[in-house]
Amino acid sequence: MKTRTTRALQCSATLATAGLLLSACGSSGGSGSGEQAGSPSFQGRGPITYVAGKDTSGVVPKVIARWNELHPKEKVTFIQLPTDADSQRQQMIQNAETKSDAYTVLSLDVVWTSEFAAHQWIDRLPEKQFPLRNMLKPVVETAKYRGNLYAAPASSDGGVLYYRTDLLKKAGVGKPPATWSEMTADCAKVKKLPEAKDMSCYAGQFQKYEGLTVNFAEAVNSAGGVVTDANGKPNVDTPEAKKGLDFLAGSVKDGTIPKEAITYQEEDGRQAFQSGKLIFLRNWPYMYSLAQKAEVAGKFAVAPLPGLNGPGSSSLGGHNLALSSFAKNKATALDFMKFFSSKDSASTFLKDASLAPPYTDLYDDPSLVKQYPYLPVLKESILRAVPRPRVVQYGDVTSAIQQETYAALTGNKSSAQALKDLQNDLQKSTAQ
Amino acid sequence: MADTKTPPDTAEDEPGRAADRPSGQSSRPTSRRRTRTRATAGSGRMAALLVSPTLLVLSIVVLYPTVMALKESLYGTKGLDPKTGFIRTSEPFVGLKNYTEVFGAAGDRFWNAFWNTTFFSVVTVGLETVIGVAMALIMHKAFRGRALVRAGILVPWAVPTAISALLWRWIFNSNGIANAVVGRQILWTTEGFHAKVAVIIAEVWKTAPFIGLLVLAGLQVIPEEVYEAARIDGASALRRFWHITLPLVKPALLVAVLFRCLDALRMFDLPYILVGAQKNSVETLSMLAQNEASNVRFGPASAYAVLLFLYVFLIALAFVRLLGADLVGGGAARGSEGRNRRLRITAPRRAEVTA
Numbered sequence: 001m002k003t004r005t006t007r008a009l010q011c012s013a014t015l016a017t018a019g020l021l022l023s024a025c026g027s028s029g030g031s032g033s034g035e036q037a038g039s040p041s042f043q044g045r046g047p048i049t050y051v052a053g054k055d056t057s058g059v060v061p062k063v064i065a066r067w068n069e070l071h072p073k074e075k076v077t078f079i080q081l082p083t084d085a086d087s088q089r090q091q092m093i094q095n096a097e098t099k100s101d102a103y104t105v106l107s108l109d110v111v112w113t114s115e116f117a118a119h120q121w122i123d124r125l126p127e128k129q130f131p132l133r134n135m136l137k138p139v140v141e142t143a144k145y146r147g148n149l150y151a152a153p154a155s156s157d158g159g160v161l162y163y164r165t166d167l168l169k170k171a172g173v174g175k176p177p178a179t180w181s182e183m184t185a186d187c188a189k190v191k192k193l194p195e196a197k198d199m200s201c202y203a204g205q206f207q208k209y210e211g212l213t214v215n216f217a218e219a220v221n222s223a224g225g226v227v228t229d230a231n232g233k234p235n236v237d238t239p240e241a242k243k244g245l246d247f248l249a250g251s252v253k254d255g256t257i258p259k260e261a262i263t264y265q266e267e268d269g270r271q272a273f274q275s276g277k278l279i280f281l282r283n284w285p286y287m288y289s290l291a292q293k294a295e296v297a298g299k300f301a302v303a304p305l306p307g308l309n310g311p312g313s314s315s316l317g318g319h320n321l322a323l324s325s326f327a328k329n330k331a332t333a334l335d336f337m338k339f340f341s342s343k344d345s346a347s348t349f350l351k352d353a354s355l356a357p358p359y360t361d362l363y364d365d366p367s368l369v370k371q372y373p374y375l376p377v378l379k380e381s382i383l384r385a386v387p388r389p390r391v392v393q394y395g396d397v398t399s400a401i402q403q404e405t406y407a408a409l410t411g412n413k414s415s416a417q418a419l420k421d422l423q424n425d426l427q428k429s430t431a432q
Numbered sequence: 433m434a435d436t437k438t439p440p441d442t443a444e445d446e447p448g449r450a451a452d453r454p455s456g457q458s459s460r461p462t463s464r465r466r467t468r469t470r471a472t473a474g475s476g477r478m479a480a481l482l483v484s485p486t487l488l489v490l491s492i493v494v495l496y497p498t499v500m501a502l503k504e505s506l507y508g509t510k511g512l513d514p515k516t517g518f519i520r521t522s523e524p525f526v527g528l529k530n531y532t533e534v535f536g537a538a539g540d541r542f543w544n545a546f547w548n549t550t551f552f553s554v555v556t557v558g559l560e561t562v563i564g565v566a567m568a569l570i571m572h573k574a575f576r577g578r579a580l581v582r583a584g585i586l587v588p589w590a591v592p593t594a595i596s597a598l599l600w601r602w603i604f605n606s607n608g609i610a611n612a613v614v615g616r617q618i619l620w621t622t623e624g625f626h627a628k629v630a631v632i633i634a635e636v637w638k639t640a641p642f643i644g645l646l647v648l649a650g651l652q653v654i655p656e657e658v659y660e661a662a663r664i665d666g667a668s669a670l671r672r673f674w675h676i677t678l679p680l681v682k683p684a685l686l687v688a689v690l691f692r693c694l695d696a697l698r699m700f701d702l703p704y705i706l707v708g709a710q711k712n713s714v715e716t717l718s719m720l721a722q723n724e725a726s727n728v729r730f731g732p733a734s735a736y737a738v739l740l741f742l743y744v745f746l747i748a749l750a751f752v753r754l755l756g757a758d759l760v761g762g763g764a765a766r767g768s769e770g771r772n773r774r775l776r777i778t779a780p781r782r783a784e785v786t787a
Contacts, residue, residue, distance in 0.1 A: 086709075086726065089726070090726055093726075093728065115728075118512060118517060118518055118519050119510075119518075119519045119728070120518055120519070145517070146517045207621070207708065208622075208623070208708055208710065208711060209708060209709070259606075259617070259619065260606030260607070260617065260619060262619060262622055263605070263606050263619050263621050263622060268605075268606075392512055392519070393727070395726065395727040395728075396727055399710050399723075402710060403710070403712075406623065410622060410623060412623075
C-alpha cells in the first residue's frame with residue numbers, strides 16, 4: 001500500500017510539470033539541413049492548407065470555396081487556429097520546429113515576418129510575381145526581411161482617431177485636432193459643456209500587452225522619434241522619443257487620459273467611447289461599424305491620429321501570407337497566395353469583413369468609400385504609418401517596450417529613465 | 433469483516449490440532465514456509481507482469497518527456513548569423529549555464545517568479561484550508577436544503593479555470609462589481625499588490641470547494657457514536673471539533689492540502705488570463721517557462737520547467753515524509769485501531785477519484 005501510494009504521489013508531481021516539459025522539448029529537433037535561402041523552387045501541385053486565426057466573418061471559407069471550384073485537383077483546406085495572436089504564432093512555430101508539412105500557407109501577423117524569415121521557417125518569394133507596385137508602400141515593407149520579400153501582403157490596418165462630432169460642434173470646434181496640444185485644447189472647450197462634465201479626454205490601448213507597444217511606437221513616431229532606425233538598431237533614448245512618452249505619461253498624470261485607461265485593451269476603450277465617457281479615442285477601423293450600432297451612432301467621425309507638431313503616424317497592423325518552408329505542393333501554394341492576395345479577394349475581404357486592403361486604389365473607390373466613410377482617413381493613416389520594430393527577437397523587444405512604457409505610465413519611473421533602460425534592453429535583445 | 437475474523441479462528445484451531453498430532457508438528461511449519469515463499473515469488477512475477485504495461489505507458493508519457501526536457505535544458509539559444517541574417521541551424525551545448533544563470537544578473541525574473549509562486553501557494557492554500565473546512569462542516573450539517581447548499585458550493589470548482597478567470601476579470605474591471613463593493617476605484621489588473629490580491633481571491637473562490645469536498649468525505653465516515661459519547665462526557669462544541677473532528681478528518685484534509693499545494697505551485701491560467709502575461713507582480717514559474725518557450729528559447733524554458741518540477745517534487749516529498757506517514761496509510765496499517773486504518777486508506781482513494 002505504502003509504496004504504491006508514494007509512487008502515485010510522485011507521479012502526480014511528475015505529471016504536474018509534464019505538460020510544461022512536453023511543450024519545452026518540442027524543440028530538440030532543431031533544423032538540421034537548412035532550406036535553400038536563395039531561390040527556392042516552387043514545385044509540386046496538389047492539395048494544400050491555409051492556416052489562419054479563427055475567422056469570425058465567414059468570408060475566408062467563401063473565398064477558399066471559390067478557389068476550390070476553379071482548381072478541383074488542388075484543393076485548399078482551411079485550418080483555423082485560436083483567435084489570439086500568441087497561440088497562433090505558437091502553433092505555427094511548433095509546426096515549423098517539427099518540420100511538419102501540415103501547414104502550407106500561413107497568415108502571419110505583420111510583426112512576425114522577420115522572425116519567421118530569419119529562422120527560415122518561410123520561403124523567400126519571387127517579388128516580380130506579386131503586384132507590389134499597386135500596394136501601399138508601408139504595407140509592402142512589412143512583408144520584407146533584409147530587403148527580400150518573404151510574404152504577400154493580404155490585409156492592412158492602421159490606427160485612427162475617433163472623436164465626438166456632436167460635442168466638438170457644440171463647443172465651437174470646427175475640425176478634428178491635428179496635434180496633441182490642439183486635442184487637449186479642444187477637450188478643455190468640450191468639457192465646459194454641461195453634458196461633457198464627467199467625460200475624459202483621450203484614451204488608447206494602455207494595458208500591458210501588445211496594444212501598448214503599438215501606442216508607444218505611435219507616440220514616439222508622431223513626435224519625430226524612432227524605436228529602431230532604418231538598420232534595425234534601437235534608438236529610443238532621444239529627446240524626440242521622450243516627448244512622445246511624455247505625452248502619454250503626462251496625460252495619464254494630469255487626467256487627460258483617465259486613470260483606468262491603463263487597463264484598456266481595444267474593447268474596453270470602445271465600450272468607454274460608446275457609453276459616452278471619452279471625447280477622443282485611438283482605435284482600429286474595426287470599431288467603426290460596431291459603434292454605428294451603438295448609442296453614439298451618427299455622433300462620431302474618424303480623423304488621422306494627431307502628433308506633436310502635425311499629424312501623427314500610426315503603427316501598422318494587418319496580415320501577410322507566407323509559405324511554410326516545409327510544405328509540399330509549393331507551386332499550388334504560390335498560385336493560391338497570388339489568388340488570395342489579389343485585388344478581387346482584397347475587395348471581397350473589405351466588403352464582407354471590413355479588412356483594410358493593401359491595394360492603393362481600393363481606398364479611392366467611391367462606392368466603397370460610401371460604404372466605409374473612414375477609408376480615406378485610413379489610407380492617409382497607413383501611408384503615414386511606421387511598421388513596428390522589424391527585428392528577429394520581436395517577442396523580447398515588445399515585452400521590453402511594454403515593461404518600460406508601463407512603468408512610465410503608472411508613474412513608477414520617469415520617462416527619461418524608462419527610455420534609458422529600454423534602450424539598454426533593446427540593445428541586448430537585438431544584439432543576438 | 434469476514435476476513436478479519438478468519439485468522440483468529442484458524443490460529444485458535446492450530447495449537448489444538450498440533451497437540452493432537454505431535455508427529456506432524458515438525459514437518460508442517462517448514463512445508464508451509466516453503467509454499468509461502470513459492471507463492472510470493474510467483475505472485476511477485478505475476479505482479480511485475482501486470483504492472484509492466486502501466487510502467488511502459490508511464491515511461492513513454494512521463495519518463496521520456498522528462499529526460500528530453502533535462503537534455504534540452506543543457507542547450508542554449510540558436511544565435512543569429514549576422515552575415516546571412518539567418519538563425520543558425522543548431523543549438524549550442526551550454527552545459528549547466530541555463531541553471532547557473534538563475535543565480536546571476538539575469539536571475540531577477542526567475543526569483544521574482546519563484547517568490548510569486550511560493551507566495552500564491554502558501555496564501556491560497558492556507559485560506560482554502562480554513563474556508564474549505566468551514567464549507568465541509570456546513571455541508572455536513574443535516575438541515576433542509578442541504579443538497580442545494582452542497583451544489584452551490586461545488587459550482588466554482590466545476591467552472592473551468594480559464595472561464596472563471598474571465599469572469600473575475602470582468603468583476604475586477606475598473607467599473608466592475610469589485611470596485612462597487614470596495615467603494616473606490618482600484619485598478620486590479622494593473623501591476624502591484626492589488627493584482628496579487630485579485631488572483632488570490634479568484635483562486636480561493638475556485639478551489640476552496642475542492643478542500644471542502646474532500647473534508648466532507650472524511651467527515652462522513654466519522655461515526656455519530658463518537659460524538660454522542662463526547663457529548664455525554666460534557667465536551668463543548670469547540671472541544672469536540674478540536675479533539676474528535678479534526679484528528680479524524682486529518683488524513684483526508686492532508687491529502688486535499690497536498691493536492692492543492694501541487695496545483696498552486698504550477699498555477700498558470702488564472703493569473704495569465706485574469707491579470708495578463710508578463711505582469712511582474714503575478715508572474716509564476718509556469719508563466720515564465722511558457723514565455724521563454726514562446727520566444728523560441730527552449731533551453732532556458734526547459735531549465736525553468738525542470739526547476740519547477742524539482743520544487744514541486746520536493747514539496748510533495750516533504751509532505752509525505754513530515755506529515756504523511758499516516759497520509760499514505762502505511763503507518764496506520766501497523767496500528768491497532770481498525771477503524772482508523774480504514775479511514776486512512778479510504779481517504780487517499782477518494783482523493784484520487786475526485787481529483
